[in-house]
Amino acid sequence: MTATHTALNAAPQPLVATPARIAAAVAVAAVLALTWLYAEQASHQAVDTTAAAIARSGTQVTRVTLPTVEIMGRRHAASTPVAVARGARAAL
Numbered sequence: 001m002t003a004t005h006t007a008l009n010a011a012p013q014p015l016v017a018t019p020a021r022i023a024a025a026v027a028v029a030a031v032l033a034l035t036w037l038y039a040e041q042a043s044h045q046a047v048d049t050t051a052a053a054i055a056r057s058g059t060q061v062t063r064v065t066l067p068t069v070e071i072m073g074r075r076h077a078a079s080t081p082v083a084v085a086r087g088a089r090a091a092l
Helices: 002-009 018-056
Strands: none
Touching: none
């Protein structure tokens, strides 16, 4: 009975050794850093390509005038929040 009692109260042992966990953490950090650098480089390349395309098209800028927006009416503020009025609070 003493052996069972001691085994139940013993601290849990890690399934993977500490150096292996550290190596996995470093590998994950390296993959994230490389992904970040690739994304940064791709973003700069996209900006450069777009800037070159705009510069190549000439100095003409196309301006678009949108029609004016008319406000048809205004909605009054509700005295209680919509979620409470629809009974969503009772579902919580």
